[in-house]
Amino acid sequence: MIQHRPLAQIFAIPLVIAIASTVGLISALVGDGWWDAVSWAALGLPVLLYLVFVWRRQPN
Amino acid sequence: MLLLCITGLPLIFHEQIDDLLHEQVKAAEVPAGTPQANLDRLLANALAQAPGKVPHFLIWDRDDPNAMFVSVGPTIDADPTKNLLIRMDSHTGAYLDAPDVTARFTYIMLKLHTDMFAGLPGKLFLGLMGILFCVAIISGIVVYAPSMRKLRFGAYRGHRTRVVRWLDVHNLAGILLVAWTLVVGFTGVINTWADLVVKLWQYGQLTEMTAQYRDRPVPSKLTSINAAVEVASRAVPGMTASFVAFPGSFFSSKSHYAVFLHGETPLTSRLLKPALIDAETGKLTDTRDMPWYVSTLFISQPLHFGDYGGMPLKIVWALLDILTIFILVTGIYLWWRRRKAGVSQERAIANAASIDNPVLSS
Numbered sequence A: 001m002i003q004h005r006p007l008a009q010i011f012a013i014p015l016v017i018a019i020a021s022t023v024g025l026i027s028a029l030v031g032d033g034w035w036d037a038v039s040w041a042a043l044g045l046p047v048l049l050y051l052v053f054v055w056r057r058q059p060n
Numbered sequence B: 001m002l003l004l005c006i007t008g009l010p011l012i013f014h015e016q017i018d019d020l021l022h023e024q025v026k027a028a029e030v031p032a033g034t035p036q037a038n039l040d041r042l043l044a045n046a047l048a049q050a051p052g053k054v055p056h057f058l059i060w061d062r063d064d065p066n067a068m069f070v071s072v073g074p075t076i077d078a079d080p081t082k083n084l085l086i087r088m089d090s091h092t093g094a095y096l097d098a099p100d101v102t103a104r105f106t107y108i109m110l111k112l113h114t115d116m117f118a119g120l121p122g123k124l125f126l127g128l129m130g131i132l133f134c135v136a137i138i139s140g141i142v143v144y145a146p147s148m149r150k151l152r153f154g155a156y157r158g159h160r161t162r163v164v165r166w167l168d169v170h171n172l173a174g175i176l177l178v179a180w181t182l183v184v185g186f187t188g189v190i191n192t193w194a195d196l197v198v199k200l201w202q203y204g205q206l207t208e209m210t211a212q213y214r215d216r217p218v219p220s221k222l223t224s225i226n227a228a229v230e231v232a233s234r235a236v237p238g239m240t241a242s243f244v245a246f247p248g249s250f251f252s253s254k255s256h257y258a259v260f261l262h263g264e265t266p267l268t269s270r271l272l273k274p275a276l277i278d279a280e281t282g283k284l285t286d287t288r289d290m291p292w293y294v295s296t297l298f299i300s301q302p303l304h305f306g307d308y309g310g311m312p313l314k315i316v317w318a319l320l321d322i323l324t325i326f327i328l329v330t331g332i333y334l335w336w337r338r339r340k341a342g343v344s345q346e347r348a349i350a351n352a353a354s355i356d357n358p359v360l361s362s
Helices: A007-030 A034-055 B002-012 B014-021 B039-048 B105-114 B119-147 B162-176 B178-192 B194-209 B225-235 B292-305 B310-341 B345-353
Strands: B054-060 B067-073 B084-089 B095-097 B240-245 B256-262 B272-278 B284-287
Touching (some): A007 A034, A007 B162, A034 B162, B002 B119, B002 B310, B014 B105, B039 B054, B039 B225, B119 B162, B194 B272, B225 B256
Antiparallel strands (some): B054 B067, B054 B240, B084 B095, B240 B256, B272 B284
């Protein structure tokens, strides 16, 4: 069991993901080609992470 | 919200679904660089197919450069949302077809998604729902902190009761998608104000741009629309025509062709710029950038539809939408369990997070 975690720790990973999503939302607006690819990857990341976490769910 | 997420899902792929479900006449295949048909001839061909109707708009198809639409109504001041769309070949100027889109699956989904067949009140109601959705997301972020105080990111307590397990996946999916759901939710809200934004623009900028024409009579004979589009394209270099509003129609004054042009990048292709052409003399009278509130609406559209990064982005959009449906369903379940049990969720979480107590975690 982990001890009480401070807010900064709780929101560290969510913040990184939110920033990545925002970059993904904007990049496809800015240009085509690579910009689109960045957007697919950045917005696909949350979906992928969700699947990874649900896949290797385990009692902790 | 569930209704919006579910009807939104097929709308992401509306073009593909329409292609699949409905036959449409293909425009002629032409080599790249083939010049466009003369628009006056194209218009005459279209009107020959709709006797007694008057043209409101001439629209270039965003998705198919070989086709364009002529939107016609019974009179020039008739409600343009009831217009008939005539599809024309943009290179040969020939008539293709005029399908009744209102019977289509995608149209019904779109109506359910935007106004539930209730017009402006329906839109504003759904806009309010959208605002509540955003509020719910923010409150979700707030309660995420206490529930995760003793848990690692993405923790899943597989050996606990269903409430706890569902809370864990709800929290995980919710926090992963938070940026996307907020953006799609809020841009959706902005889209529900589209009608009001257009009205504001009509009374603001459009009235200003056409002020000196206010007392002029309606032109008896219109100049060439082909020439009008050419004049507008020359006046605004680097932009291409998106649609033309005929004099007296919803998006113009009674004396002008309003040619709306768009840029070439994914962003600027959404930002329209009007160029007004005097329909009696064929001369440019004014062209201005749209005010900020219209630009905001234009930018919020792709961010809501997810149609600005090709097919892969649409697929990602659909996956995110499915996950959002899942968040909503687990959220409803958690709320319902909490009501039924009368037990504070906070306490359930606190209990679940502390040392496993066999009595509490049956």
